[in-house]
Amino acid sequence: MTISVDLNADMGESFGPWRMGDDEALLGVVTSANIACGQHAGDWDVMAATMRAAARNGVGIGAHPGFADLQGFGRRRMSLPLDSLGNLVRYQLGAAQAMARANGATVRHLKLHGALANMASESKEMARACYEAALSVAPEIIVMVLAGTAQQAAAAELGCRTACEIFADRAYRDDATLVDRSQPGAVIHDPATAAARMVEMVRAGAIVTTSGKRIPSRIDTICLHGDTPTAVAIARAVRGALNEQGVTLRMFEGATV
Structure with missing residues (x-):
């Protein structure tokens, strides 16, 4: 049986003159792109340019909404009422749809x-x-979800189209959630290590945690973070x-699901 999998990256995270990652190089390797919507990172010009480049490369475009936290890069936890949280997602998805349409593309996930x-x-409840x-x-x-969480x-409750995701450059806890970035080994920078992990997980159809536990999982897509210094090398190695x-x-x- 032929196994297929998508390879995605978070990108479009530059802001004004400040550059984050090498999106052009990544777009030559990945098959899907999660593009920042201007709240945790990115801006309107970066969104437009990244979507044009994704469309030019035949890469699937996704909206990548986060908390309104430019200074913290969306990695600081915030508490919002659920209705406000929903509006935050709608606001960013709407911006992504408009920018994609203006650049001859569509937002598919x-x-x-x-x-x-x-x-x-x-x-x-929050998800x-x-x-x-x-x-x-x-x-x-299509809703891209962190597999097993x-x-x-x-x-699954909503019955929506879904893509189950695992991470090439992040370590896992035994409940299938990610090891906190503050912990040693949480982020994987070595391309060979990331590639070997992904081969193991895809072939096993399971998430492999730091303890060695295997969690059977549907795997539709593999993610890597565009802001990681070795992101392009990891993408190519994987x-x-x-x-x-x-x-x-x-x-x-x-x-x-």
Whole structure:
């Protein structure tokens, strides 16, 4: 049986003259892009340029909403009422849709960013509020979820199109959530290590945690963070290693979970 998987990256995170990551290089390797919507990172010009480049490269475009926290890069936890949280997601998704349409593209998926994503991976209620908000704007959108967490449970309840994601450059706890960035080894910088982990997980159909535990999981897409200094090298290493194992890299289609 042929195995296929999507390779995605978070990008569009530059702001004005401040540059973050090498989006052009990444877009030559990945099959999907999660583009910042101006609240945790990015701005209107960066969004436009990144979407044009993604469309030019045949890369699937996703909205990547986060907390309104430019200084903290969306990685600081915030407490918002669920209705306000929903509006925050709608606001960013709407901006992404408008910018994509103006540049001859469409937004096909949504993925939560940073602390918002981590909190939603722990709280099904919070995840559901975010996804219901997105679906109220774009009923056919594919929701990208952190596999094996409350995000996936919320998407399953909603019956929406879903893509289950694992991370190439992040370590896992035994509950399938990510090791906090403040902990040693939470972020993986070595391309060879990241590539070997992804081959192991994709072939096993399971998330492998830092303790060695294997959590069986549907795996539709692999993520790496565009702001990591070795992001391009990791992307190339992961793609190369998977191809060597006969795994096809292609854009995910999205299916219910």
